[in-house]
Amino acid sequence: MKVVNTDIVIIGAGGAGLRAAIAVAEADPTLNIALVSKVYPMRSHTCAAEGGAAGVVKESDSLDYHFNDTVSGGDWLTDQDAVELFVNEIPKELTQLEHWGCPWSREDTGKVAVRPFGGMKIMRTWYAADKTGFHMLHTLFQTSLKYSSIRRFDEFYTTDLMIDDGVCRGCTAIEMRSGEMTLFLGKTVIICSGGAGRIFPFTTNGAIKTGDGMAMAYRAGVPLKDMEFVQYHPTGLPGSGILLTEGCRGEGGLLVNKDGYRYLQDYDLGPPDPWPRLKAMELGPRDRLSQAFYHEQKKGRTIPSKWGDVVHLDMRHLGEKKINERLPLVRDLSRSYVGADPVTDLVPVRPVVHYMMGGIHTDINAATPMSGLYAAGECACVSINGANRLGSNSLGELLVFGARAGRHAVEYVKTVGTLEGDARIEKQAGDAESRIKSLFKRTGGKQRVAALRRDMNMTLEEGCGIYRDENSLIDTCTRIADVRARYRDVRLEDKSNVYNTDLYQTLELGAMIEVAQTVAISALQRKESRGAHQRLDFTARDDENYLKHTMAFYNPNGDPRIDYADVTITKSQPAARVYGGAAA
Amino acid sequence: MSERQIELEVLRYRPEMDDKPFFQTYSVPCQEEWVVLDALNYVKDEMDRTLSYRWSCHMFVCGSCGMAINGEPKLACKAFLRDYQTKIRIEPLSNFPIERDLVIVQDDFIEKLESVKPYIIPKQEKPIDQGEYLQTPAQLKAYKQYSMCINCLLCYSACPQYALEEKFIGPAALALAHRYNMDSRDVGRSAREHVVASHDGIWACSFVGACSQVCPKDVDPAGAIQQVKFTSAVDYLTSFLPGGKR
Numbered sequence: 001m002k003v004v005n006t007d008i009v010i011i012g013a014g015g016a017g018l019r020a021a022i023a024v025a026e027a028d029p030t031l032n033i034a035l036v037s038k039v040y041p042m043r044s045h046t047c048a049a050e051g052g053a054a055g056v057v058k059e060s061d062s063l064d065y066h067f068n069d070t071v072s073g074g075d076w077l078t079d080q081d082a083v084e085l086f087v088n089e090i091p092k093e094l095t096q097l098e099h100w101g102c103p104w105s106r107e108d109t110g111k112v113a114v115r116p117f118g119g120m121k122i123m124r125t126w127y128a129a130d131k132t133g134f135h136m137l138h139t140l141f142q143t144s145l146k147y148s149s150i151r152r153f154d155e156f157y158t159t160d161l162m163i164d165d166g167v168c169r170g171c172t173a174i175e176m177r178s179g180e181m182t183l184f185l186g187k188t189v190i191i192c193s194g195g196a197g198r199i200f201p202f203t204t205n206g207a208i209k210t211g212d213g214m215a216m217a218y219r220a221g222v223p224l225k226d227m228e229f230v231q232y233h234p235t236g237l238p239g240s241g242i243l244l245t246e247g248c249r250g251e252g253g254l255l256v257n258k259d260g261y262r263y264l265q266d267y268d269l270g271p272p273d274p275w276p277r278l279k280a281m282e283l284g285p286r287d288r289l290s291q292a293f294y295h296e297q298k299k300g301r302t303i304p305s306k307w308g309d310v311v312h313l314d315m316r317h318l319g320e321k322k323i324n325e326r327l328p329l330v331r332d333l334s335r336s337y338v339g340a341d342p343v344t345d346l347v348p349v350r351p352v353v354h355y356m357m358g359g360i361h362t363d364i365n366a367a368t369p370m371s372g373l374y375a376a377g378e379c380a381c382v383s384i385n386g387a388n389r390l391g392s393n394s395l396g397e398l399l400v401f402g403a404r405a406g407r408h409a410v411e412y413v414k415t416v417g418t419l420e421g422d423a424r425i426e427k428q429a430g431d432a433e434s435r436i437k438s439l440f441k442r443t444g445g446k447q448r449v450a451a452l453r454r455d456m457n458m459t460l461e462e463g464c465g466i467y468r469d470e471n472s473l474i475d476t477c478t479r480i481a482d483v484r485a486r487y488r489d490v491r492l493e494d495k496s497n498v499y500n501t502d503l504y505q506t507l508e509l510g511a512m513i514e515v516a517q518t519v520a521i522s523a524l525q526r527k528e529s530r531g532a533h534q535r536l537d538f539t540a541r542d543d544e545n546y547l548k549h550t551m552a553f554y555n556p557n558g559d560p561r562i563d564y565a566d567v568t569i570t571k572s573q574p575a576a577r578v579y580g581g582a583a584a
Numbered sequence: 585m586s587e588r589q590i591e592l593e594v595l596r597y598r599p600e601m602d603d604k605p606f607f608q609t610y611s612v613p614c615q616e617e618w619v620v621l622d623a624l625n626y627v628k629d630e631m632d633r634t635l636s637y638r639w640s641c642h643m644f645v646c647g648s649c650g651m652a653i654n655g656e657p658k659l660a661c662k663a664f665l666r667d668y669q670t671k672i673r674i675e676p677l678s679n680f681p682i683e684r685d686l687v688i689v690q691d692d693f694i695e696k697l698e699s700v701k702p703y704i705i706p707k708q709e710k711p712i713d714q715g716e717y718l719q720t721p722a723q724l725k726a727y728k729q730y731s732m733c734i735n736c737l738l739c740y741s742a743c744p745q746y747a748l749e750e751k752f753i754g755p756a757a758l759a760l761a762h763r764y765n766m767d768s769r770d771v772g773r774s775a776r777e778h779v780v781a782s783h784d785g786i787w788a789c790s791f792v793g794a795c796s797q798v799c800p801k802d803v804d805p806a807g808a809i810q811q812v813k814f815t816s817a818v819d820y821l822t823s824f825l826p827g828g829k830r
Binding site: 106131142242449499 | 600633636638640690709715
């Protein structure tokens with residue numbers, strides 16, 4: 001087996017991984033970094049983020065306002081020490097990105113422009129037209145090329161963490177072009193592998209968002225936190241699930257039902273006028289807007305389409321000039337995929353799975369409970385997002401906590417000195433390789449990857465969607481346990497070594513099943529409604545029993561073990577979430 | 585939803601078992617609004633697990649799924665079946681070695697991208713607490729178009745010069761160099777010049793313009809290269825004037 005000796009291994013080269021790598025390179029240029037990713041950095045899903053990144057920069061704004069919006073947006077499940085740190089650091093991170101060349105949209109004065117976003121009291125979302133994530137990712141990738149200590153391993157699929165005596169020391173990864181297993185051996189690992197939206201059938205997430213890093217940490221004994229909180233974005237294109245940014249509504253777009261009625265006013269988000277108005281109607285938080293769609297559908301006020309029921313996003317009054325300037329990708333995607341030009345037509349939309357609030361449990365330094373293991377970005381749960389993330393907080397999160405992960409990993413490496421146990425790790429790596437080889441040797445496997453994936457997808461959507469209840473969740477848990485059992489008999493049909501996507505899809509499916517199980521079991525056990533987790537049988541928030549983080553621990557032979565951890569509350573006591581006229 | 589039967593003729597090549605590439609035909613039941621990528625995904629899931637290709641975002645932004653569709657370089661997620669007849673031929677992007685099936689080796693491009701120093705080289709570092717650099721919308725516009733490149737490599741596949749001479753730095757990397765040269769925050773043009781204005785840089789471009797025609801993001805690399813040629817030529821000539829560098 002090939003061995004790469006290094007100091008810091010970073011798994012994932014999207015926004016968080018690249019930011020972490022640069023932070024390490026700047027903090028200590030003598031440390032070697034192995035940046036390992038299953039795709040080239042610019043393919044990472046950060047590129048698909050459209051709307052922007054929130055950070056206090058305007059004089060009318062304050063850190064407290066951003067803090068309060070984020071904490072109440074998260075339905076008080078956020079850790080307030082983390083949020084405070086986040087809102088304080090994000091303006092600096094966004095400015096740093098500006099210095100690195102990010103093409104932020106500007107005011108006439110040359111200052112960075114901001115736009116309104118859902119659930120935010122003040123306009124504070126920095127944006128680069130409607131391709132913010134794309135520009136941030138390419139800026140970070142291109143900037144990372146300045147640092148000679150960052151060594152990239154593009155298209156290496158990571159299979160396992162290497163852990164010696166409770167300390168994480170590296171990982172094994174398959175070089176995709178050769179199929180050769182490689183051991184990355186260092187002193188610490190940072191996981192920045194993104195979310196897992198692909199566990200659902202209808203998602204904005206790209207094919208690569210399969211929860212590999214979450215599952216890897218989970219299998220190694222690190223808990224996954226708050227996994228029942230899955231964000232549905234209210235405006236996805238039907239059929240494909242392609243995201244239409246919240247910026248559409250930030251720029252003034254309206255949501256109407258089959259009667260042309262702005263139905264959000266019926267769900268504690270009105271009154272509709274005067275408009276535009278922050279924290280009201282179309283600029284409410286994502287969980288509430290997606291839930292409103294569900295109720296409109298039940299009332300028969302949505303619009304049937306060949307792709308299922310939809311509502312309409314009306315941007316016609318914005319005019320062609322503004323749409324071209326602020327929302328060019330939205331126009332391109334809408335015309336191409338549903339044949340609707342936002343300049344002249346109503347665009348059909350429906351809620352779509354977008355983001356995992358939950359993830360690998362970390363503290364505010366991006367450290368997991370395992371020595372030597374850090375995590376940042378969507379794969380992690382700090383938690384600044386609580387029960388519902390506000391739009392434009394995730395691009396900020398990957399910068400702030402990516403950088404913190406990098407800097408704290410450097411501090412950690414300085415303290416550990418020389419580590420022993422390389423021989424034991426090489427044996428572990430050999431075991432990891434044997435597990436892959438056994439997939440190749442298996443004969444007579446009956447289970448097909450596509451069929452298992454479809455079963456997992458459908459049961460999650462049916463039982464664990466915008467609204468859940470005891471029966472739907474028990475059914476989902478049972479069916480996922482069945483999928484998990486069947487996966488043990490999965491059939492690898494392609495036995496070749498070079499760029500074997502049958503193999504990677506098989507391994508990705510294994511990761512997704514583990515993650516899906518934590519989502520369903522965590523949801524079943526949380527008998528309350530909070531943020532994105534809505535129970536038809538427990539409709540109220542229950543702070544007495546559930547103002548807690550869910551912790552799901554891996555169990556190789558059964559359901560995950562569920563435990564709970566306290567939420568950190570510093571200065572904002574839990575209260576009612578207020579939007580619409582009452583929020584003014 | 586109405587269904588259409590499409591014949592996909594896909595170029596296959598698995599270096600461990602195939603002496604040379606060959607075409608394999610799949611008859612795929614397709615939905616009318618599908619793109620070519622959806623049809624390939626159907627093949628992968630339902631017909632042949634051994635077919636390999638790259639893809640991720642399905643929304644024209646990650647740049648993974650470039651391939652030749654009926655001989656034209658395209659993103660498979662932006663190639664709508666409604667624009668094609670019943671038979672569609674799918675090959676890997678030309679001008680690159682085939683790694684496997686529709687997957688190409690892109691090391692050469694990555695090296696070229698790195699060679700043009702695609703990052704801000706500031707006059708002097710500015711402390712973060714002094715805030716952002718001011719950049720007016722007009723200054724932003726000067727380079728914005730060239731910052732839209734998704735590195736999908738369609739332009740290299742279409743470029744006749746790159747087909748003849750693989751040392752040519754090529755459209756996307758040169759456009760990216762131009763993007764940073766035109767950025768009001770950057771003073772790195774001279775640091776990029778030895779690559780950009782070299783024999784294998786802008787001067788190798790014969791201005792056929794195929795790169796700009798196939799670009800899915802309207803980056804117009806050909807226009808960028810023409811602009812760089814002009815400024816480099818002016819630099820060269822002014823270097824002979826009194827006070828010039830020469």
